[in-house]
Amino acid sequence: MTCYLPPIDKPDAIYNIQILRFDPEKDRYPHWESYQVPFVRTMTVIEALEYLWDQGEYIAFRSNCREFTCGSCAMEINGKPALACDTLLEDGMRIEPLSRFPVIKDLVVDTSTVPERFKALKLWPECKHREPATKDSPPLPAAKSAIEHYRETYSRCIECYSCLDACPQSDSDESPYFGPLYMLQLARVMEHPLDEKDRVAQAAEAGISHCINCYECANVCPMNLSPATIVNELRSKTIRRLDLLFGRRRKEVG
Amino acid sequence: MGDVTRSRKKVTQRFLERTFRGRPMGIGSYVWMFQRLTGLVLAFYLGLHLLVLGSALKGGASFNQVMAMLETPWIKVLETALVWVALFHTANGIRLVLLDLVPSLNQRSLAYGALVVTIVLGAMGTSFMW
Numbered sequence: 222m223t224c225y226l227p228p229i230d231k232p233d234a235i236y237n238i239q240i241l242r243f244d245p246e247k248d249r250y251p252h253w254e255s256y257q258v259p260f261v262r263t264m265t266v267i268e269a270l271e272y273l274w275d276q277g278e279y280i281a282f283r284s285n286c287r288e289f290t291c292g293s294c295a296m297e298i299n300g301k302p303a304l305a306c307d308t309l310l311e312d313g314m315r316i317e318p319l320s321r322f323p324v325i326k327d328l329v330v331d332t333s334t335v336p337e338r339f340k341a342l343k344l345w346p347e348c349k350h351r352e353p354a355t356k357d358s359p360p361l362p363a364a365k366s367a368i369e370h371y372r373e374t375y376s377r378c379i380e381c382y383s384c385l386d387a388c389p390q391s392d393s394d395e396s397p398y399f400g401p402l403y404m405l406q407l408a409r410v411m412e413h414p415l416d417e418k419d420r421v422a423q424a425a426e427a428g429i430s431h432c433i434n435c436y437e438c439a440n441v442c443p444m445n446l447s448p449a450t451i452v453n454e455l456r457s458k459t460i461r462r463l464d465l466l467f468g469r470r471r472k473e474v475g
Numbered sequence: 476m477g478d479v480t481r482s483r484k485k486v487t488q489r490f491l492e493r494t495f496r497g498r499p500m501g502i503g504s505y506v507w508m509f510q511r512l513t514g515l516v517l518a519f520y521l522g523l524h525l526l527v528l529g530s531a532l533k534g535g536a537s538f539n540q541v542m543a544m545l546e547t548p549w550i551k552v553l554e555t556a557l558v559w560v561a562l563f564h565t566a567n568g569i570r571l572v573l574l575d576l577v578p579s580l581n582q583r584s585l586a587y588g589a590l591v592v593t594i595v596l597g598a599m600g601t602s603f604m605w
Contacts, residue, residue: 435503436583440500450578453578460575
């Protein structure tokens with residue numbers, strides 16, 4: 222852990238923040254602890270956590286790029302999932318780990334089920350009857366709208382799992398609705414020109430009809446994407462498929 | 476690692492916490508909550524409606540009795556509330572259907588539109604009933 226923060230000589234104010242601590246070796250349950258942080262202008266939550274780390278309070282948290290690009294530092298700040306590097310520090314802030322995932326320590330959660338589910342959903346372009354590309358083969362016939370969607374939406378998702386945490390219908394990995402992130406990724410591979418797999422059926426099996434149109438995923442997304450709109454577009458394709466009406470939702474996905 | 480899980484906050488708890496701690500949720504969540512509550516009220520009303528109809532159709536005397544009971548102002552207030560509840564449920568239901576058919580619509584303005592429709596039609600219905 223390296224600290225980038227310059228020493229704080231003249232703080233504007235002393236802020237009290239509360240952090241939900243949990244150490245699996247000592248504690249049985251998570252507990253709140255309050256800390257005092259000197260606030261200087263433009264101080265973010267991640268800088269406050271690094272300041273506490275410098276003071277000897279070893280609070281476990283994930284951070285990497287500090288510029289809203291990697292999506293590692295998503296945590297619940299005042300009950301709302303947000304990137305810690307994107308949120309300015311306020312007095313009386315309550316910081317807790319993402320509540321959808323099991324906690325490993327302090328603010329670090331176990332998100333290992335997400336890539337496993339990505340693998341189970343086969344989120345890569347699947348094509349069967351296509352010869353391997355050579356030097357002379359023509360470029361892919363990609364629609365202009367697909368390129369636009371990839372540039373404007375799908376490539377901008379940083380996979381911070383804020384939308385999964387905000388979704389009230391996707392409580393855990395056992396809930397029938399997988400969550401907005403998976404739907405966005407399904408829409409991404411569906412628009413790929415090489416993809417031949419039945420993604421609409423996959424979305425139906427992943428419980429897309431459980432979405433309640435609350436748009437909380439769009440409200441919390443740090444990249445200002447709207448997964449809910451994508452979910453609605455996918456679902457409008459799902460409800461036009463008569464073979465998906467009954468009995469396709471609880472099957473093994475893949 | 477990761478086998479100690481924190482119990483996830485239920486939707487209602489999260490909703491109330493966020494609402495009363497000054498960082499409210501989006502209007503989509505509020506109209507969803509109201510949609511659920513009004514749906515419960517309407518389901519309860521359906522049973523009540525059948526019960527009242529059943530007791531009214533037993534004979535002439537009981538019919539008059541039930542009709543006199545329905546004329547009392549308290550029942551009238553409840554009926555007015557029922558009109559508002561049904562109007563909101565209908566308007567928001569139409570919003571949801573529209574969002575399913577045309578996903579690119581702006582859900583927030585549609586939600587405000589549903590509220591405006593509810594208020595206008597509810598005011599008309601209230602003035603008609605009283």
